[in-house]
Amino acid sequence: MTPAAAQPTRIRIAAENPYEVVVGHGVLGEVAPLVARADRVAVLHPAALIDVAVRVVADLERAGHQVVRIDVPDAESAKTVEVAARCWAVLGHAGFTRSDAVVGVGGGATTDLAGFVAATWLRGVGLVTVPTSLLAMVDAAVGGKTGINTAEGKNLVGVFHEPLGVVCDLDVLATLPLTDLRAGLGEVVKAGFIADPEILRLVEEDPAAVLDPRAPVLRELVERSVAVKARVVSADLREATSVGASVGRELLNYGHTLGHAVERREHYRWRHGDAVSVGMVFAAELARAAGILDDATADRHRAVLRSLGLPTAYDPAAFDDLLAAMALDKKTRGSTLRFVLLDGLASARILAGPDEALLRRAYAAAAA
Numbered sequence: 001m002t003p004a005a006a007q008p009t010r011i012r013i014a015a016e017n018p019y020e021v022v023v024g025h026g027v028l029g030e031v032a033p034l035v036a037r038a039d040r041v042a043v044l045h046p047a048a049l050i051d052v053a054v055r056v057v058a059d060l061e062r063a064g065h066q067v068v069r070i071d072v073p074d075a076e077s078a079k080t081v082e083v084a085a086r087c088w089a090v091l092g093h094a095g096f097t098r099s100d101a102v103v104g105v106g107g108g109a110t111t112d113l114a115g116f117v118a119a120t121w122l123r124g125v126g127l128v129t130v131p132t133s134l135l136a137m138v139d140a141a142v143g144g145k146t147g148i149n150t151a152e153g154k155n156l157v158g159v160f161h162e163p164l165g166v167v168c169d170l171d172v173l174a175t176l177p178l179t180d181l182r183a184g185l186g187e188v189v190k191a192g193f194i195a196d197p198e199i200l201r202l203v204e205e206d207p208a209a210v211l212d213p214r215a216p217v218l219r220e221l222v223e224r225s226v227a228v229k230a231r232v233v234s235a236d237l238r239e240a241t242s243v244g245a246s247v248g249r250e251l252l253n254y255g256h257t258l259g260h261a262v263e264r265r266e267h268y269r270w271r272h273g274d275a276v277s278v279g280m281v282f283a284a285e286l287a288r289a290a291g292i293l294d295d296a297t298a299d300r301h302r303a304v305l306r307s308l309g310l311p312t313a314y315d316p317a318a319f320d321d322l323l324a325a326m327a328l329d330k331k332t333r334g335s336t337l338r339f340v341l342l343d344g345l346a347s348a349r350i351l352a353g354p355d356e357a358l359l360r361r362a363y364a365a366a367a368a
């Protein structure tokens with residue numbers, strides 16, 4: 001799958017306006033051409049990514065754009081309506097029109113915020129995402145889901161807004177803390193279970209190698225995970241085709257029903273990828289308890305996630321709180337909880353309205 005190391009890989013997303021996810025080394029120069037028609041460009045980034053942002057800004061200025069750099073809070077504290085409002089004020093003050101553009105440089109929290117700001121300013125201006133964490137490269141910056149959190153839960157406010165392009169420069173992963181690289185692998189493993197078992201084989205073959213940002217295998221994992229996301233979102237951009245037990249884009253929500261509830265209970269201090277890891281083990285136990293998933297595939301979840309040092313269980317006493325939070329999951333319909341479960345490797349279905357007793361049993365098994 002990976003061509004010569006120097007060549008970027010281009011993965012196409014078949015949106016209404018198709019776009020590419022570029023994966024490679026030293027590819028930040030691909031940002032400026034994507035916003036060629038904009039006069040003004042806002043570059044949103046947290047302080048931790050100032051070096052990358054400054055390089056993007058310099059390129060944009062060389063290309064003749066008027067650039068506004070917006071320093072946003074780090075991680076989940078960026079995903080608030082107050083921060084979005086501050087960004088809207090900057091865009092308004094700088095006179096951003098519909099032909100102007102927003103560039104998000106950072107992890108998934110930053111690209112979610114940048115996407116939300118781009119989607120809502122004047123009801124939609126151009127967006128380019130420059131993911132700098134593994135998680136954002138393989139998942140958050142791709143596919144057009146944008147959002148912010150509210151007191152009631154995770155990503156409860158947002159819109160679909162496709163980017164003009166996504167630029168993944170693998171060189172920037174050199175500064176990513178190990179804990180965040182590991183969290184990103186949570187979503188990589190998700191892509192393996194839901195659609196591409198070769199990902200699981202690569203991780204299991206050498207878990208230590210995939211925790212090294214310079215390892216060639218990491219590029220293959222990024223490309224494979226982006227390819228999974230590209231296939232799923234290209235078929236169901238707006239998460240509209242899960243009917244009955246069949247699964248459209250909701251497939252990408254594997255492990256997220258419980259995962260988001262954990263994040264909320266932890267006031268967003270847990271890393272998203274860590275919470276998804278716990279959520280996938282719960283989903284595997286739920287599928288096993290419901291009699292639809294074989295023991296080997298269920299057990300494989302805990303084994304592969306543990307081999308990466310990811311958490312696989314959460315507070316055994318938290319079930320009631322988590323159940324309450326899951327009521328506001330976006331897959332819930334009325335009072336019916338819906339879970340994406342596997343009935344085999346790379347084979348999923350929706351389980352709607354499981355008994356509370358079954359959920360409790362699965363939670364206890366996951367926590368054991």
Ligand SMILES: NC(=O)c1ccc[n+]([C@@H]2O[C@H](COP(=O)([O-])OP(=O)(O)OC[C@H]3O[C@@H](n4cnc5c(N)ncnc54)[C@H](O)[C@@H]3O)[C@@H](O)[C@H]2O)c1
Pocket residue numbers: 046048049074075076079106107108109110112132133134135136139140141142143144145146147155172173174175176177180183184271272273
């Ligand atoms: N929109 C989607 O489809 C989608 C998909 C998956 C996840 N998400 C969202 O993405 C977020 C999680 O993303 P994340 O794990 O990237 O978290 P994050 O954005 O909070 O980044 C994690 C930490 O890594 C730092 N960081 C990022 N890149 C760095 C680099 N190259 N060098 C040094 N530090 C760096 C950040 O500053 C932050 O402190 C969550 O809010 C989640 O809900 C969205």
Ligand SMILES: O=C(O)C(=O)C[C@@H](O)[C@H](O)[C@H](O)COP(=O)(O)O
Pocket residue numbers: 139143145147154155187239249250252253256330
């Ligand atoms: O792109 C999607 O669709 C996903 O569900 C990907 C998830 O990894 C991601 O965390 C997403 O933000 C969750 O979406 P939500 O609709 O449950 O908030």
Ligand SMILES: [Zn+2]
Pocket residue numbers: 139187256272276
């Ligand atoms: Zn996720």
